[in-house]
Amino acid sequence: MFEFKFADKLQIKQLLPDLFCILHSNMSLIAPTNNSYEDDFEMWSSYLIPAMKKEQRQIVLMYADDTLAGYFQYYINVDINSLMMEEIQIAKEFQGTGIFSAFYKWLVEQLPNDVESVEAYANKKNLKSQSILKHLELVELGENKNGNSFYYKGAYVDLLNKYS
DSSP, X not given: OEEEEEOOGGGHHHHHHHHHHHHHHHHTTTSOXXXXXXXXXXXXXXXXXXXXXXXXXEEEEEEETTEXXXXXXXXXXXXXXXXXEEEEEEOGGGTXXXXXXXXXXXXXXXXXXXXXXXXXXXXXXXXXXXXXXXHTTOEEEEEOTTSSEEEEEEEHHXXXXXXX
16 A cells, blocks of 8 residues: 655656645644745755755655655664654644654664664644654754744664564
C-alpha cells in the first residue's frame, strides 16, 4: 500500500509544484504568510533548489497506491553524526492511515549506522508537529534565530528502537 522513494535530484524542479501543494495545504492555516500562493511558491523554491545541491540532503517521496501522499526532507550532518529532520508533510487525506509509522520503519533501514542524534524545528503555532517530535522522544531545547520555531533534539537510538 505504501511506497517510499528518494527523489531524483535532477528532477527536483518538476516535483516542486506537487510538494509545495502538500506543504501549503498543511501550513497555510497554521502559519499563514499573507503572501499569494505563487509568491510563497517562488520563495520556497528559491531556498529549496540550491539546498538540494548538498549531497547529504535528501527528499523522500511517500506514495499510497501510486498517489503522492507526502514527503520528508532531511540532512545528515556527518560532522556531528546527526539527522536533521527538516520537513515532513503528509497530505491531509493520508494522515492517520499508518503512512507515518510505515515511513519511519523504512527510513531507519536507509540511514547510516553512525547517526547518533536527531534534530528538528517545529513552528511554535504547529502543535501537531510539536506533539509528533515529542512522540519521537525529541526534547525541546530552545528556538531558532527568529524565534518562530522551537528546536528539538534526541538520541537516534530512541528512534531506531521505536521503528526497527
